[in-house]
Amino acid sequence: MDTGVISALVHSGLLGTAVALIATPLGVMAGRALGWRLLRRPALPSIVLLGPVVLAPFAVAMGLDVVILRVGIPEEVAVVLVLSVFALPYTTYTMRATYLALDPDLEEQARVLGASPRQARHRVTLPAATAGFVTATGLAFLVGWSDYAVTLLIGGGQIITTPILIGSSAAGSGNDALTSTLAVSTSLPPLVALAVFTYAASRRRTAPRS
Amino acid sequence: MTPPLTRTAHLRAGRQSEGARLVAPAVILIVAVTGTAIGAVVATSLGLLPLVGQPRLSADGFTALAGDLRAATQESLLIAIAATLLAAAIGLTIATTIVRAGHGVRLVVALAVTVLTVPHLVGAAATGLLLSDVGLAQRWSGISPASWPELVGGRWPWATVLELAWKESAFVALVVTASLGRRYADLREVSVVLGAAPRAQWWRVLLPLAAPALASSSLIVFVYSLGTYEVARLLGRAYPEPLPVMAYRLFTGIDVTARPQAAATAVVATGLALSAAAITLPLVRRLGADR
Numbered sequence: 001m002d003t004g005v006i007s008a009l010v011h012s013g014l015l016g017t018a019v020a021l022i023a024t025p026l027g028v029m030a031g032r033a034l035g036w037r038l039l040r041r042p043a044l045p046s047i048v049l050l051g052p053v054v055l056a057p058f059a060v061a062m063g064l065d066v067v068i069l070r071v072g073i074p075e076e077v078a079v080v081l082v083l084s085v086f087a088l089p090y091t092t093y094t095m096r097a098t099y100l101a102l103d104p105d106l107e108e109q110a111r112v113l114g115a116s117p118r119q120a121r122h123r124v125t126l127p128a129a130t131a132g133f134v135t136a137t138g139l140a141f142l143v144g145w146s147d148y149a150v151t152l153l154i155g156g157g158q159i160i161t162t163p164i165l166i167g168s169s170a171a172g173s174g175n176d177a178l179t180s181t182l183a184v185s186t187s188l189p190p191l192v193a194l195a196v197f198t199y200a201a202s203r204r205r206t207a208p209r210s
Numbered sequence: 211m212t213p214p215l216t217r218t219a220h221l222r223a224g225r226q227s228e229g230a231r232l233v234a235p236a237v238i239l240i241v242a243v244t245g246t247a248i249g250a251v252v253a254t255s256l257g258l259l260p261l262v263g264q265p266r267l268s269a270d271g272f273t274a275l276a277g278d279l280r281a282a283t284q285e286s287l288l289i290a291i292a293a294t295l296l297a298a299a300i301g302l303t304i305a306t307t308i309v310r311a312g313h314g315v316r317l318v319v320a321l322a323v324t325v326l327t328v329p330h331l332v333g334a335a336a337t338g339l340l341l342s343d344v345g346l347a348q349r350w351s352g353i354s355p356a357s358w359p360e361l362v363g364g365r366w367p368w369a370t371v372l373e374l375a376w377k378e379s380a381f382v383a384l385v386v387t388a389s390l391g392r393r394y395a396d397l398r399e400v401s402v403v404l405g406a407a408p409r410a411q412w413w414r415v416l417l418p419l420a421a422p423a424l425a426s427s428s429l430i431v432f433v434y435s436l437g438t439y440e441v442a443r444l445l446g447r448a449y450p451e452p453l454p455v456m457a458y459r460l461f462t463g464i465d466v467t468a469r470p471q472a473a474a475t476a477v478v479a480t481g482l483a484l485s486a487a488a489i490t491l492p493l494v495r496r497l498g499a500d501r
Contacts, residue, residue, distance in 0.1 A: 022239075026235050026239065029232040029233070030232060030233045030235075030236040032232055033228075033229040033230075033232035033233045034233070038232065039229040039233065040229075045233045045237055049233070049236060049240065051244065052244060053433065053434075054433050054487045055244055055248070055437070055480060055483065056433075056437025056438075056454060056476070057437060057439075058439050058457060058476065058479075059251055059437070059457070059477075059479060059480045060243070062247070062251055062473065063247030063248055063249070063251035063254070063473075064243065064250070066254055066259055066473075067246055081243055085243045085244060088236050088239070092236060142329075145329070146330070148329070148330075148331045148440045149439040149440060149458075153458065163332075163440075166331050166332065167331060167444070169335075170335040170444050171443070176339055179339065180335075180339065183332040183336060186329060187328050187329070187332050191324060191327055198320070
């Protein structure tokens with residue numbers, strides 16, 4: 001593999017990580033509010049949080065490209081922001097389902113036993129929500145890792161990730177071997193991560209549960 | 211154990227302000243980014259944000275290429291409807307297999323999750339290598355390149371539809387399976403005791419239970435297929451092109467005066483997706499998605 005491919009893999013990894021770092025915590029917070037019914041009127045926030053699913057990424061990227069050109073926001077920041085917005089429905093609704101299955105009373109019991117609100121969240125609720133949390137993080141990472149359209153439009157050829165390399169190779173070069181190599185090297189890392197997580201989860205599941 | 215009423219009310223008030231604080235960052239980010247972006251797209255399409263020259267309100271963005279815009283809309287709708295129907299049918303079949311079969315279920319679920327992690331672009335590149343007139347399928351089948359059907363870049367968007375249906379059927383299958391859960395096993399047992407044949411179990415128990423998840427996941431597949439760029443870009447032909455491909459070509463072309471037309475194309479695609487959501491969501495609600 002030449003250095004171009006490795007640096008593209010690194011860029012893809014960084015993009016996925018940045019998107020996960022923004023979309024996962026925000027999704028955990030919003031999912032907690034929706035799953036535990038902490039809102040008096042949940043209808044409007046629920047629709048807004050699902051909204052990006054309906055919007056075409058290329059349309060949002062196009063609009064933001066027009067704006068950042070005038071305002072002077074760096075392209076990298078704009079790409080991460082747009083992709084985080086498109087990752088939020090996945091993280092929010094994964095965590096909503098996770099919180100729905102968790103009993104809020106557990107956290108309250110920890111409070112009664114003297115834990116601070118922060119301790120109760122971090123020591124009681126989050127460990128119980130690990131599977132959902134990892135799924136949400138993985139989904140957010142994949143949004144950044146596998147994006148093509150937004151990176152291409154806003155990045156304008158300056159941000160080279162592996163999908164960008166695949167796109168140019170598959171569209172123009174006719175080099176099937178290169179296209180296939182790139183495709184495999186893009187698909188493998190998430191698959192390996194998924195396999196490791198599934199294995200770890202199945203090991204945990206065999207442990208006795210209360 | 212019921213706490214006194216005043217304490218419950220106090221707790222509830224505290225919880226609601228906590229809820230608002232919790233959703234605020236996500237909601238603000240989404241509204242700020244999509245609001246700014248869609249606002250800019252609409253303004254550009256109406257000639258109010260030109261790259262060069264004076265802003266001037268006009269509908270030229272929509273009318274200058276009206277014929278192309280109509281052809282692209284038809285192509286996009288064709289792709290999205292065909293891909294959605296296929297993905298829903300295959301996804302429901304896979305979900306039925308998963309909830310009915312005892313053995314090998316985890317393998318099917320693992321395969322579906324694997325398909326989900328593969329980027330659409332990789333799927334499109336692989337589909338091209340498989341189905342083109344010099345692709346793997348042609349070489350394996352022994353049919354000459356000349357008589358191989360035009361699946362990639364031909365008159366009909368076969369390859370585009372097949373790629374979308376392949377990946378999205380896994381998504382539909384997982385969403386539907388997750389929504390069925392324990393309830394299906396319980397209700398099916400009851401229906402068997404009451405003498406329902408396998409066909410009746412599917413029609414009267416599985417399908418009604420799966421309907422809300424099937425409808426909402428189909429809506430997601432439809433709007434995704436309307437808005438996706440890379441699949442049709444790699445596997446479709448040059449004309450007619452679907453809306454996202456047309457918008458990209460106009461937006462990134464050297465003719466900067468074509469930007470209102472590019473934005474108008476994006477507005478049409480967004481309008482179609484929003485209309486589809488507005489039409490389908492009441493249906494999803496009536497099917498009982500809130501259960």
